[in-house]
Amino acid sequence: MIDATSRRTVLLLSLAAGFGLWAVAFVVLYAMLSVGCAFGWDRGSLVLGLSLQRLQLLLLLGIFLALHVALVVGLKARQSRADAATDRFLRSAARLAAIAALAASVFTYFGAVVLTTCNP
Amino acid sequence: MLAGATVIFLATSLALAGAFIPSVRPLLTPKRLILWGGLVVPSLGLAALVAGAFALGERLLPRQGAETLRIEVVARQFAWEFRYPGTPVATRDVLHIPVGRDIDFAVTSEDVIHSFWIPRLGGKIDAIPGHENIVRLRADAPGTYGGICAEYCGEGHAPMRFTVIAHAPEDYEAALTSEAAR
Known part of the structure; x- marks a missing residue:
């Protein structure tokens, strides 16, 4: 059993979880985009006409979107066990923030699917 | 850019003017103002700017062409x-x-x-x-x-x-x- 203080600490941290994940995705996608361009992964096609560069970006984006969805679902599952009003508010706010972060990731990173990745 | 800024300015001015019209005032609930003014309208504006920036970014790429x-x-x-x-x-x-x-x-x-x-x-x-x-x-x-x-x-x-x-x-x-x- 965890005490009320620890539980609220976790809840407070979960408020930042969604956009924390968004920030990690930003750094990882940006870094791997640059690595791919430096190594010429955008040249040629590997599978289904997609370059290694596009494939790795799609894979990373898929992983991060799955983590976002898992976070939203996880926060919903915990919602029913909330007891105090403060806990309920924190859980609800954390879940809404996680949904906003999921939407932000789709909006911000869909360019990795359609845009040219490296200078021709 | 000027046209877009003018449209946004006029729309915001109209919304503000609505606060002084008794028949319109009840429609301007805090929830609606937050939803439309804080979420829907900025999201549409941002989406348009992002789409424009993406299209322009693709055009600026130095692709090989005979005319370049x-x-x-x-x-x-x-x-x-x-x-x-x-x-x-x-x-x-x-x-x-x-x-x-x-x-x-x-x-x-x-x-x-x-x-x-x-x-x-x-x-x-x-x-x-x-x-x-x-x-x-x-x-x-x-x-x-x-x-x-x-x-x-x-x-x-x-x-x-x-x-x-x-x-x-x-x-x-x-x-x-x-x-x-x-």
């Missing part, structure tokens, strides 16, 4: 040198370009990092020693445009400007010939 012209840009404290491949011409702080043609500017520096920017023509790009960056720009109308160094590069940074003269296609070669004769 290349000009070399060398920055140094505190001047710009422009070289025109295929000609012996090099100009200092004055850049000649033809109108209506994509131009790839190959930008580098001889000392510190500078940034090449012609605000009215589009994006800027860093001039980095030992490295060549390329930006594609295009002037649609003849005339004179201002160019600046957009990265602080030392005490002569602020006056490190250049002039861009966009010539009609038939006048461009003559302008280069005239520069060569100097």
Whole structure:
């Protein structure tokens, strides 16, 4: 059993979880985009006409979107066990923030699917 | 940009004016104002700007094309040198370009990092020693445009400007010939 203080600490941290994940995705996608361009992964096609560069970006984006969805679902599952009003508010706010972060990731990173990745 | 800003300004003014009209005031609930003013309208505006930026970004990429012209840009404290491949011409702080043609500017520096920017023509790009960056720009109308160094590069940074003269296609070669004769 965890005490009320620890539980609220976790809840407070979960408020930042969604956009924390968004920030990690930003750094990882940006870094791997640059690595791919430096190594010429955008040249040629590997599978289904997609370059290694596009494939790795799609894979990373898929992983991060799955983590976002898992976070939203996880926060919903915990919602029913909330007891105090403060806990309920924190859980609800954390879940809404996680949904906003999921939407932000789709909006911000869909360019990795359609845009040219490296200078021709 | 001006048209978009005008539309947003007028829409916001109308919404504010609504607060003084008794029949409209009940419609302006806090929830609606937050939902429309804080979420829906900004999201639509941002989506339009992002779509425009993505499309413009793709257009600025230096893809190979028969119509593309290349000009070399060398920055140094505190001047710009422009070289025109295929000609012996090099100009200092004055850049000649033809109108209506994509131009790839190959930008580098001889000392510190500078940034090449012609605000009215589009994006800027860093001039980095030992490295060549390329930006594609295009002037649609003849005339004179201002160019600046957009990265602080030392005490002569602020006056490190250049002039861009966009010539009609038939006048461009003559302008280069005239520069060569100097």
